[in-house]
Amino acid sequence: MAYDAFLLVSFGGPEGQDDVLPFLENVTRGRGIPRERLEAVAGHYRHFGGVSPINAQNRALIEELRQVLDLPIYWGNRNWHPMLEGAVRQMRDDGVEHALAFVTSPFGSNSSCRQYQDDIARARDAVGPDAPRIDKIRHFHDHPLYVESHAAAVRAALESLPSRLSARLVFTAHSIPTAMNDASGPGGVGRYRAQLLETAGLVAAAAAPELEWDLVWQSRSGPPQVPWLEPDVNDHLASLSAAGLKEVVVSPIGFISDHLEVIWDLDNEARDTAAKLGLAFARAATPGTDPRFVTMIRQLVDERVLAHSNVRHALGTVPTWDFCPADCCVSPKRV
Incomplete structure (x- = not known):
């Protein structure tokens, strides 16, 4: 074309x-x-x-x-x-x-x-x-070079920790209302969370397959009575600490650059939470101009x-397409 x-x-x-x-x-x-x-x-x-x-x-x-x-x-x-x-x-x-x-x-x-x-x-x-x-x-979300740019950043972050073998990988993305997630994809199939889970798994496998990982959320806004994707990264860090974990790498796989939400939510709030909990904390970089x-x-x-x-660069199974159907990712009704 x-x-x-x-x-x-x-x-x-x-x-x-x-x-x-x-x-x-x-x-x-x-x-x-x-x-x-x-x-x-x-x-x-x-x-x-x-x-x-x-x-x-x-x-x-x-x-x-x-x-x-x-x-x-x-x-x-x-x-x-x-x-x-x-x-x-x-x-x-x-x-x-x-x-x-x-x-x-x-x-x-x-x-x-x-x-x-x-x-x-x-x-x-x-x-x-x-x-x-x-x-x-x-x-x-599953392009090999998107995955590898995040994986390289995770590997670099792991090297900054005292003992990478005991670390947990914590992947983050922008939370959205659960109704919006459920409406994402053609006909509403929850594609947003599905894509992020796929990205997280691919990055973890490429960066440190021996480590456990979690997908959590950040940057929630809106009225408290509206359900959003959870858990929040700060709540999750507290849960990891309570379970005896000592080291975390936080990787913002939902973002392509270190914009303000990444810097504020992770480099300030999440890092402060980790310090209060006694967790060694390393934040992986975003792709930027990698x-x-x-x-x-x-x-x-x-x-x-x-x-x-017919060349298509993709590692995952969650489908993507060149032209979105009319019923794709419609706006859910606000509560």
Whole structure:
């Protein structure tokens, strides 16, 4: 299939103190989040000068991609500048007709896939009938190079512990409401958790097959009466300590870069929890601009461009597809 541009689509983040609340208002628009909750989350960003690392990380990734892709590269965010609509408008002005979009989330759910697709559709509608067609690259949770980039980081983290043979691997991802998980995948089959379990198993097998591992969750938000995926990473660390465990490697397999949620939830909160429990704690890095991860993106582009070759880089059994069905990852009813 012929494509004449590559579009990086990401979440976005503030780049100064004045950006923080407007950014959070964009993220939560239409959800009726109380002002005091926004102020509490704003404190996480203000702790780092009001700057989320995610935009700088995307810029660094784009520079690496320029070395391996033959397509012009554009970048648009869902929630903060550079905004997706502006990127689509620039592509239109540059004469782009058919772009391939890489979304910076490997997994399928309403928040990690469908909302991005909806935002792309809204941006195209805003630009008008001559907006370029934009196809999203498939989920890549079990791509060999995604798995290996995380596995290499786990191995490096294990080396920093006093005795890796007694360590437990704790894989984390962003929690979502259980109703959203249950609605993920065509017809609602709980694909989000299934993909993450598969990734965790593949990374553990590649990094340290002799060690036990768990999949837990972080970054929960929303009213307490709404069930979300559990256990929370901090609660799980307490359970491990109570069971006599002394060392943990925490690997954020649900994320591709060390953005603010990774830094705050793991490098601050989870690390503090581990210290209070007397657990030796090592946090594995995310892929970022690891050459394996950059090569993975190029391979995903090649897969789509050379669709006739039937080459598909995948280690797991949870299926992925190039074009999502209409009933895939629908939004569950809010409680």
